Amino acid sequence: RERYGDALMSSFLGNHDVMRFTSHGVEGYVSACNWDTNEVIQASAPTDWFIYQRMKLAWTFLYTQPDVPLIYYGDEFGMPGYTDPDNRQPMWWYTGDLDPGVDVETVASRLDTEPAGVLRHVAALGQARRDHPSMWRGDATEWWVQPTGSPTTWAWARKDPVGGGESITIINREGEGRTLSNAIAYAGLTPGATFVDVLTGEQFAASGDSLSVYVPEHSSRVLVKQ
Secondary structure, three states: OOOOOOOOOEEEOOOOOOOOHHHHHHHOOOOOEEOOOOEEOOOOOOOOOHHHHHHHHHHHHHHOOOOEEEOOOOOOOOOOOOOOOHHHOOOOOOOOOOOOOOOHHHHHOOOOHHHHHHHHHHHHHHHHHHHOHHHOOOOEEEEEEEOOOOOOEEEEEEEOOOOOOEEEEEEEOOOOOEEEEEEOHHHOOOOOOEEEEOOOOOEEEOEOOEEEEEEOOOEEEEEEEO
């Protein structure tokens, strides 16, 4: 934003030129090319569930920014892959019998538990971003940061200057759940309002100018005003 201002830009977790998010997050940089044998090395699905939780947090961040989120195919469920050409493998679930308009749950049923959870997470964020522009439009006001400098729990609020919607995005990288309590009027939000988490459907009602929200460990919430 410092360099391009209000120009329409796109942000992503991966593309065809870099390692897949899950593989890089677990193994670090790995070249797919074995120059000694001229073979292509293929990444396996991570067995560490934590990388999928981290990926959900990253998607929450991208979908609540003004930039247009770009999804490189397969990143919506954490497909593994080293560098090119391993980051261009066919989609896992492709069997030739999926229609273009197939629903998320049909696809999720073909995945293991953790990748399916990432897919549902991204689908919920995509629908919510369409329905609630306050997730990404308008100036962000920091609502919570702890510790300062390199926060592991971070939250920001937005009020849509066009439609008037309101939102709070919370990211908790801690290994334990936390209850955050703070004022909301200073951030331009409505005292006494009720907010719903677009990821879980849970509701949180402000008591006057104070809002308390419980956030589980290694998770995020995207609250929009009802």
